[in-house]
Structures are given as C-alpha cells and as structure tokens.
Amino acid sequence: MISDIEIFWGSGSPFSWRVLLMLEIKKIPYISRRLDFSKKEHKKPEFLKINPRGKLPALRERNFTLSESLAIMVYLDRKFPELPFFGRKAEEEALIWKVISDFSYFAFPATSRVILPIFTGQLASNEDDVKTAAVEVNAELQRLDDGLKDQSWLTATNIISAADIAVYPFIAALERAAGKEIAKPLNLGFSELGGRYPNLKAWCQRICKQPGYDKAYPPHWREAA
Numbered sequence: 001m002i003s004d005i006e007i008f009w010g011s012g013s014p015f016s017w018r019v020l021l022m023l024e025i026k027k028i029p030y031i032s033r034r035l036d037f038s039k040k041e042h043k044k045p046e047f048l049k050i051n052p053r054g055k056l057p058a059l060r061e062r063n064f065t066l067s068e069s070l071a072i073m074v075y076l077d078r079k080f081p082e083l084p085f086f087g088r089k090a091e092e093e094a095l096i097w098k099v100i101s102d103f104s105y106f107a108f109p110a111t112s113r114v115i116l117p118i119f120t121g122q123l124a125s126n127e128d129d130v131k132t133a134a135v136e137v138n139a140e141l142q143r144l145d146d147g148l149k150d151q152s153w154l155t156a157t158n159i160i161s162a163a164d165i166a167v168y169p170f171i172a173a174l175e176r177a178a179g180k181e182i183a184k185p186l187n188l189g190f191s192e193l194g195g196r197y198p199n200l201k202a203w204c205q206r207i208c209k210q211p212g213y214d215k216a217y218p219p220h221w222r223e224a225a
C-alpha cells in the first residue's frame with residue numbers, strides 16, 4: 001500500500017522504537033527514514049525543519065509534521081483505529097495513560113541515568129550514580145513484575161496496548177546495558193531479567209512474538225550484539 005507517512009528514526013533510540021513497534025504491529029504502511037546519530041543527521045537543517053529540537057523520532061505526512069513519540073503514537077492510532085492501542089472505553093484509555101505517566105515520571109529518570117552512561121562510554125565517571133539509579137530502577141521493575149503476575153499486558157486489557165509499547169524499549173535497553181561487559185561487574189540486577197523478574201521477562205517474550213517485532217528491532221544492536 002502506498003503511504004505518505006514518513007517516519008524519521010534512529011537506531012537504538014527507545015523513543016523511536018516505540019513508534020516503529022506500533023507501526024509494525026498495527027501493520028501501518030510508512031516510509032522509513034533512518035537518520036544516523038553518529039553523522040549528526042538529526043541536527044542537519046533539513047531535519048530541524050521537521051523537528052527544531054533535533055530529536056528522533058518524528059513524523060511527516062505531506063505538510064503535517066510531528067515530534068514526540070507519544071504524540072506520534074496517538075496520531076497513528078487515531079488514523080488507523082483498527083486494533084486500538086489506546087483502548088476502546090474511557091476506563092481503558094485512562095489506565096493506559098496511567099501506566100505511561102507512571103513510567104515517565106517515576107521510572108524513566110532513573111532508567112536514563114543507568115542506560116546513557118553505559119551506552120555512551122561514560123560509565124567510569126558515573127559509576128556511583130549508575131549504582132544509585134539502579135536501586136530506583138529495581139524498585140520500578142519489581143512494581144512492573146508484580147503487576148504482571150496475573151495479567152499478560154501492563155493494563156488489564158487482554159490485548160497489547162500503547163502502555164506496553166511505550167515501556168518495552170526501555171526495559172530492553174536496561175537489560176542490554178546491564179549485560180554489557182563494562183557494566184557486568186556492577187551487578188545492576190537486571191542483566192538477566194528473568195532471574196529476578198520472571199513475569200516481566202515473560203511479558204518481554206510476548207512482545208518479541210508480535211508481528212513485525214524483528215523489523216522494528218534496532219538494526220545496530222544486531223550488528224553489535
């Protein structure tokens with residue numbers, strides 16, 4: 001199917017991954033525009049016209065441009081309502097936003113304090129802070145694990161939703177970061193997610209089985225496993 005939806009994204013960006021997962025799972029046709037962080041393509045004037053902040057992801061559909069992963073997810077869900085990712089009923093939509101808000105306010109700050117220094121080679125100078133943040137991250141992972149004890153998805157709907165897609169890339173990034181050789185000696189507690197958080201691991205595996213998961217997976221993660 002021909003599409004006018006262009007998606008600008010970067011490999012390994014959890015925010016980009018949210019959008020790509022949604023596009024693939026909902027089978028929304030799109031034109032992929034991968035930008036290379038190492039070449040600073042996201043800071044070039046041409047892209048700054050689409051997102052003046054120079055951040056990925058972004059969407060362009062003819063004259064309409066949009067940044068912010070959650071806003072893009074809402075836009076796509078409205079345009080392609082089959083398999084709704086933001087629920088059908090008021091209660092469902094509210095609970096999906098509750099999970100996303102919880103994650104954004106309580107888990108994301110500590111999560112980024114762990115993953116950024118590890119992925120950007122700045123662990124040595126931030127080791128103490130990474131360890132402190134990891135304590136907070138573990139508390140949040142425990143909450144998620146407890147919540148998944150009796151349900152398959154992060155909200156009690158019996159289908160995958162935007163809540164799962166918004167949170168998953170960060171959990172995958174945490175597991176990958178903690179499993180890196182340089183991070184292993186710190187024993188951050190989530191390099192083998194399933195050992196401590198079996199419900200969360202099972203949820204990750206359910207997401208991995210979603211259609212299009214492989215296509216959305218960060219390509220450079222495969223190249224440098």
Ligand SMILES: N[C@@H](CCC(=O)N[C@@H](CS)C(=O)NCC(=O)O)C(=O)O
Binds near residue numbers: 010012014
């Ligand atoms: N709140 C934004 C965050 C976007 C963001 O921070 N993207 C990162 C990649 S994960 C980025 O583009 N960083 C490049 C830079 O800041 O130079 C969203 O949800 O889309």
